Amino acid sequence: MKKRHITALAVVMAVLMAVPALAEIRIGVLSDLSGPTSSVGTPYAKGIKDCITYLNDNGGIGGEEIAYDQVDYAYKVPQALSAYKRFKSKGIVAMQGWGTGDTEALVRFVAKDRIPVFSASYSPHLMDPEKAPYNFTVAPDYSTQGRAGLKYAKSNWKGTGTPRIAFLYPDKPYGLVPIPALKEYAEELGFEIVGEENVSLKAMDASPQLLSLKKKAPDFVWVGGTTPSTAVIMKDAKKLGMNTTFIVNIWGNDENLQKMAGDAANGHLGLQAAAIYGQDVPGMKVIEKLTGGEPQMTHYVRGFVSMLVLAEGMRRAADSGEVTGESIKAALENMRDYDPMGLAPAISFFPDDHRPNMAVNVVTYENGEMKSLGIETLPRDRKWLGH
Numbered sequence: 001m002k003k004r005h006i007t008a009l010a011v012v013m014a015v016l017m018a019v020p021a022l023a024e025i026r027i028g029v030l031s032d033l034s035g036p037t038s039s040v041g042t043p044y045a046k047g048i049k050d051c052i053t054y055l056n057d058n059g060g061i062g063g064e065e066i067a068y069d070q071v072d073y074a075y076k077v078p079q080a081l082s083a084y085k086r087f088k089s090k091g092i093v094a095m096q097g098w099g100t101g102d103t104e105a106l107v108r109f110v111a112k113d114r115i116p117v118f119s120a121s122y123s124p125h126l127m128d129p130e131k132a133p134y135n136f137t138v139a140p141d142y143s144t145q146g147r148a149g150l151k152y153a154k155s156n157w158k159g160t161g162t163p164r165i166a167f168l169y170p171d172k173p174y175g176l177v178p179i180p181a182l183k184e185y186a187e188e189l190g191f192e193i194v195g196e197e198n199v200s201l202k203a204m205d206a207s208p209q210l211l212s213l214k215k216k217a218p219d220f221v222w223v224g225g226t227t228p229s230t231a232v233i234m235k236d237a238k239k240l241g242m243n244t245t246f247i248v249n250i251w252g253n254d255e256n257l258q259k260m261a262g263d264a265a266n267g268h269l270g271l272q273a274a275a276i277y278g279q280d281v282p283g284m285k286v287i288e289k290l291t292g293g294e295p296q297m298t299h300y301v302r303g304f305v306s307m308l309v310l311a312e313g314m315r316r317a318a319d320s321g322e323v324t325g326e327s328i329k330a331a332l333e334n335m336r337d338y339d340p341m342g343l344a345p346a347i348s349f350f351p352d353d354h355r356p357n358m359a360v361n362v363v364t365y366e367n368g369e370m371k372s373l374g375i376e377t378l379p380r381d382r383k384w385l386g387h
Helices: 002-018 038-058 077-089 100-115 144-155 179-189 206-213 227-239 257-265 282-290 298-320 325-332
Strands: 024-031 067-072 094-096 164-169 192-198 220-224 245-248 269-272 361-368 367-375
Touching: 002 179, 024 038, 024 077, 038 067, 038 164, 038 282, 038 298, 077 100, 077 144, 094 298, 100 164, 144 220, 144 245, 144 269, 144 361, 144 367, 164 179, 164 206, 179 192, 192 206, 220 282, 227 245, 257 361, 257 367, 282 361
Parallel strands: 024 067, 024 094, 164 192, 164 220, 220 245, 245 269
Antiparallel strands: 269 361, 361 367
């Protein structure tokens, strides 16, 4: 009896060993879940992970499951570099990254290792394949976003004469990068530039800078900070009775802005690159099901889209043969007008141009809600690539 039991067990073990392990495609996910940008990094990372769940529940990539390793690097570049080495040792074929510092620090490494990276850093030079051949994003660069905001403001301005504009931004690379491009385009559109001031990302009071600008009576003010500093600017502007419309960059406005600024946010313009939760687009039904109908920030939706587009590149690579970093890059560079279920404007990449599109979702704030005003689209002008 005992002998038969052992023999049966041996047969079962042999059968199990003969069954091949479930095939998988592995990626790395670099996230800020505890550092200074975790308030937006956490929902973005959740969007990525929920998209992986959705993809795997629907067959993965040609029947292969997407497996991922996630590291919270707390927005520290040395930790990001260590995490990348760990990812590489585990055989990743692509990576979802996060911030500007880590993305730029990894550019030469991922190019050498031929590992495509999608990140939430939208610095213009990361869109230029000559400088960053393996880097991709699902949002236009900061300069393109700003140009679209200026175009929308000019097209919808109801005043007379020449519209006046000023610039408020932090004295940091993130804030400084798009300013030359925005000034040039503002003049091209017919704005009169009347001033600029620096406001820290940690500002608790922006009154001195706003008082200086108030004397120049700008019709519009570009704000290039983050949501907390933007809220300070808006509240102080209201206290000072400043009559202007703020145009706020992608990281300076989200669903938390009205919570922080109250009705001081009403009527101002924000720039985004993905749908707002609950917006009537096909992919929102998928997200609502995944989240049980619990509202998510627009950063979550953008993370979801980032993974959706990477997965489409992997799917196309699989259809052509083996899924490798090189084949994913080639598939992405041949992607034209890919629709991420309506969750963002259509995506197109080219071998010499990694800008995903030239379309920006312009939003406004009314009665405690962020509402879409529509998509503003610019031409894919070669002179703007990397600038």
